[in-house]
Amino acid sequence: MNREELIKEAFKAMENAYAPYSNYHVGAAVLTKDGQVTWGANIENASFGGTNCAERSAIFAAYSKGYRKEDIEALAIVSDGDRVCAPCGICRQVLSELIPQDAPIYLSNGKENVDMTIRKLLPMQFGTEDVIR
Numbered sequence: 578m579n580r581e582e583l584i585k586e587a588f589k590a591m592e593n594a595y596a597p598y599s600n601y602h603v604g605a606a607v608l609t610k611d612g613q614v615t616w617g618a619n620i621e622n623a624s625f626g627g628t629n630c631a632e633r634s635a636i637f638a639a640y641s642k643g644y645r646k647e648d649i650e651a652l653a654i655v656s657d658g659d660r661v662c663a664p665c666g667i668c669r670q671v672l673s674e675l676i677p678q679d680a681p682i683y684l685s686n687g688k689e690n691v692d693m694t695i696r697k698l699l700p701m702q703f704g705t706e707d708v709i710r
């Protein structure tokens with residue numbers, strides 16, 4: 578599956594967004610090395626703090642199926658915003674532990690496309706090796 582196809586999958590995932598508060602819809606699709614795709618969408622909550630972002634929904638869903646960091650090939654994150662959805666700080670921290678540092682992260686809003694990696698999105702990372710010594 579190529580970049581465009583994975584982005585399309587993320588747009589399909591975005592249709593499942595539950596965003597009655599922000600009305601900002603985000604979809605994500607994780608491509609694993611076995612060719613499978615796992616979707617995620619943003620799921621909001623009246624408490625606001627209980628909201629889960631699309632990319633965390635997708636990566637948690639992939640891990641819940643048994644996939645791990647080394648199985649992950651690429652991630653697409655799309656939104657219906659005026660600019661591409663740059664992953665929030667919490668998602669960057671989560672992705673820094675759960676996907677390979679140089680796995681492509683394709684950001685798109687259908688008009689603008691940006692290719693990233695978590696290494697570029699989150700410099701000077703706090704990680705496992707800081708905690709487990």
Ligand code: THU
Pocket residue numbers: 596599601602603618619620621628629630631632662663664665668
């Ligand atoms: N959101 C994501 O799904 N991913 C991000 O990285 C940024 C924010 C969602 C959370 C919330 O449902 C809405 O966008 C507005 O913040």
